[in-house]
Amino acid sequence: MGKALLKGLLLTLRHFFRKPETIPYPEVKRPVPERFRGRPVLLSGDDGQPLCVACGLCERVCPSLCIAVIPESGEDGVRRLGSYRLDLSRCSFCGFCVEACPVGAIRMGGDYELAVYRKEELIMDAEGLQRETVKRETGPGRG
DSSP, X not given: OHHHHHHHHHHHXXXXXXXXXOOOTTTSOOOOOTTOOXXXXXXXXXXXXXXXXXXXXXXXXXXXXXEEEEEEEOTTSOEEEEXXXXXXXXXXXXXXXXXXXXXXXXXXXXXXXXXXXXXXXXXXXXXXXXXXXXXXOOOTTOO
């Protein structure tokens, strides 16, 4: 019994003198890893328009049924995105929509602070999905 107690005390002393690994969260935000699956982001081209070609593959592959893509055809007869809607309250952040997109118009962002007071604020359109609030950077929280 004395050997186990001594072993436990040595382990406690070893951790007691280490530098704390906490960060002051609201003021300092920990950077997210490169492969973090946060809120989906709809990428846009140089002209500011979404890269989405309205093929609907992301809508079909989504297990949560939270994506709605409505295509429209332009004056030249080319199919383009009319409306894109994502319900974040139903999204499981699985990343299937990113894998299914043939043009790479969707990626998983780094935004993890998604708390809202009203559920309606979690329904995002194409314009809301083009903005990402958390940028992927290395900062004080990274070794």
